[in-house]
Amino acid sequence: DTAVSQTPKYLVTQMGNDKSIKCEQNLGHDTMYWYKQDSKKFLKIMFSYNNKELIINETVPNRFSPKSPDKAHLNLHINSLELGDSAVYFCASRSTGRVYEQYFGPGTRLTVT
């Protein structure tokens, strides 16, 4: 069973389009994240949700909007895509409390042309 899954795996789109990436976790975790990995492989937190509530919102353009319909899902909507948005986006989850371990999804490679 896949613990953290993302769809799609690859996303190729043109500048100016709007796209969404979906994430689901079946671990029963309370907290979910979106990370961005750039072309140099640097991983940076974008958003964090705990029990459907936004708790971290790093300096990310407001074209990016996370949405959490329930604890098991965290989707990422991106409006007016730009060339610089090309990256790999990872969803992750963890349980609250003393267990800090985060589990990552397989990633979505977004290419903006």
Add this chain to the structure above:
Amino acid sequence: QQQVKQSPQSLIVQKGGISIINCAYENTAFDYFPWYQQFPGKGPALLIAIRPDVSEKKEGRFTISFNKSAKQFSLHIMDSQPGDSATYFCAASTNSGYALNFGKGTSLLVTP
């Protein structure tokens, strides 16, 4: 601002050798220090983690050494194998911070 600094950027080790990757941090509020392994086209996978109340943690061929006073920690991979070839990331977080602050990664190549 890079909160966790990782070195080296790349590393080549012969099969059977020891791979050592180092990380340093400034924020003394960090209390959780994991290492992640990432293969091409895959998501980062938790390898081993340590909390600052211990100076060393070993799991199989992987060992974390932690120096609280120096604010440094390192990953040692003993008897390195070609299958260990991957990118390794150190990270740090606080109890309340939730997010992981990653180092820039080390690309490890283990040659046969």
